[in-house]
Amino acid sequence: MNVRRTNSLLILLVILSLVLLLAACKQEEGERLDDSVMLQDPHYIMGSGLYKRHCAGCHGDRGEGHTALGPQINTQEWREGITDEEIREIILAGRRVAGTSMDSFEGALSEDEIEAIIVYIRTFR
Ligand code: HEC
Numbered sequence: 335m336n337v338r339r340t341n342s343l344l345i346l347l348v349i350l351s352l353v354l355l356l357a358a359c360k361q362e363e364g365e366r367l368d369d370s371v372m373l374q375d376p377h378y379i380m381g382s383g384l385y386k387r388h389c390a391g392c393h394g395d396r397g398e399g400h401t402a403l404g405p406q407i408n409t410q411e412w413r414e415g416i417t418d419e420e421i422r423e424i425i426l427a428g429r430r431v432a433g434t435s436m437d438s439f440e441g442a443l444s445e446d447e448i449e450a451i452i453v454y455i456r457t458f459r
Contacts, residue, residue: 381454
């Protein structure tokens, strides 16, 4: 391999690394942007406060669950297995299965507040 060819190979390698580096930075920027957009969503902000007040005591701050009090609601399996409508119905009706005690929130929470809580719950990971 002659010197010229080695040089152009080196230059190519440098360019390639720069492109990869740029792509990585772009992606990170995008993720950060998504987060801040989410944090400014009025539903998310309202839902966060309401969830902490009404639900976190049993389901944990980020849905991790408190064994005897409330089930975990932050797994991918859980998220994919339940629709927003089903969550809404559970919040409205409450759950009283064999010694457990999730009260109905009908009348305590407005439609909009329930919607906000659902938006917030959906962000649990
Ligand atoms: C007093 C404790 C308690 C409080 C407060 C509470 N929950 Fe629950 N929640 C439970 C229990 C216990 C269950 C499970 C009952 C059962 O076995 O089906 C449950 C079930 C659920 C389920 C269904 C889980 C599933 O996979 O079937 C959802 C969704 C839920 N709660 C959301 C909420 C939200 C949102 C709030 C606040 C508005 C809330 N819960 C407040 C105790 C509570």
